Amino acid sequence: MKVLVNTGPAHPLFFPLVPLAWALHAAGHHVLVATPESFEPVVRGAGLRMAPVYGPLDMGEVMGRDREGNRLRVPDSEEEMADGVGCGFARLAVRTLEPTVELVGSWRPDLVIGESYSFASAAIAAAVHGVPWVKHTVGPGDLPVTAALARELAPELKEHGLVEMPRPDLVLDNCPPLMGGPAPDTTPVRYVPYGEPGVVPDWALRPGVRPRVLVTLGSVQPQIGGLPALAEMLAAVAELPVDLVVAVADHLVPGLGPLPANVIAAGWQSLTAVLPGCDLAVHHGGPGTMMACSFHGLPQVIVPGRGKPLDEIRRLAATGAVTEVPPAELTPHALRDACRTLLDDPGRRERARALRDHIAEQPSPLRVVGVLEELAAAR
Known part of the structure; x- marks a missing residue:
């Protein structure tokens, strides 16, 4: 054929x-x-x-x-x-x-x-x-x-x-x-998530000593005020006992300025390469990102970007596998607290894995x- x-x-x-x-x-x-x-x-x-x-x-x-x-x-x-x-x-x-x-x-x-x-x-x-x-x-x-x-x-x-x-x-x-x-x-x-082929980062192949949180907001999210505001968000989340991986476009990394020691500015990454090595994802609600994280059974904090599928994000939030932080309510502390809740609650991780199994049944x-x-x- x-x-x-x-x-x-x-x-x-x-x-x-x-x-x-x-x-x-x-x-x-x-x-x-x-x-x-x-x-x-x-x-x-x-x-x-x-x-x-x-x-x-x-x-x-x-x-x-x-x-x-x-x-x-x-x-x-x-x-x-x-x-x-x-x-x-x-x-x-x-x-x-x-x-x-x-x-x-x-x-x-x-x-x-x-x-x-x-x-x-x-x-x-x-x-x-x-x-x-x-x-x-x-x-x-x-x-x-x-x-x-x-x-x-x-x-x-x-x-x-x-x-x-x-x-x-x-x-x-x-x-x-x-x-x-x-x-x-x-x-x-x-x-089934697909990402461009390439080398898997060494850190993604090793179990983390602490929970590993991936932040991937596409390019700059206008609703959080650009790179300076993103850097503030990262600093707040980095206060948690986690390793924070920031996957944004390579040309944006220098604009983030000095970052805490537990932050890896990874630049652009293929999600299929790095998600299996992470414990939580923070992202903007793009359909592909949302589905790839769900496929891998990760709890998610979603700050919906403009035009993102809000109904579907809220259905996921109702399962307990996802926390939505509306852009109007986004502050560094709100993002940090949302991440802490998902990391500290074993039930949230179980619901994320149940969502993974649900996708696998299709x-x-x-x-x-x-x-x-x-x-x-x-x-």
Whole structure:
């Protein structure tokens, strides 16, 4: 079977698809990734083959400007954000659509898989050539973008003889029941974290003398006032009897200034490399980070960033495995106390491990391969 995997050129979109792509390859199927050429190093790092469907591309420019190149204002509400994100991915589809249609026509895949944001070009190309297509969620809290995609892509849909956005033949949902998934009429698939390959730090391979706390807030979180405020947060958490690992972008580390002796400024780290060596994670609520921590059975302190899946974060908080600290309530002492509570309460660690076991009960990507084989064979 030949399978075309379509993704936008962004790590949070592509990484959730990699385990399924590996499972398909391990089962003897031919997998090809379609994405703009600027994403080639990431696809190559995942050990997968790629067909570029656009040249170099800056996702920030695509999402932040309209078709005429005018700068767009930042959305004020969650509803506006969903609409804006959908229109942004439609503009990405405008660039990649015709090359994707041509690729599907020439390579003739038996199945097309697209992630749940930049799926439009894959969906249209599959419909044009009569190939079944599958939508794969990228984590909990997927925004509803289909309506905005259809509205923005109305000229392209009409050009290809379509009156609406093609509906997927199958939806794979990697959000486990405790976090609100899988959605009705979807097929569950286990979330398996993937991170770019590389050297695992020496400290992550050794048991810690004290609890090891990972802080990974992406880049700078505006709601905590940037690097000076982050440094204050770290100093407060470092007052606990812990070893604190700060995993932020490499260029941000110098801006943190002098740090306490029990703080490791690790720079950027692949979560799959370091989470098994940690006992607690503090992060901004990104779906991939949240799911990777849950997969490894870690208690979590989440300071939700803008646009993060609040409903799913609160479902996890209700299990006891997660503590949410709203940005408006965030102070150095509040963050320190949240970490202390999770570390001192054995019941919280047990609930985090129960969440890990819950995720493990979902069908693995390898099991889902059989479902995809049946779908392709039926067509």
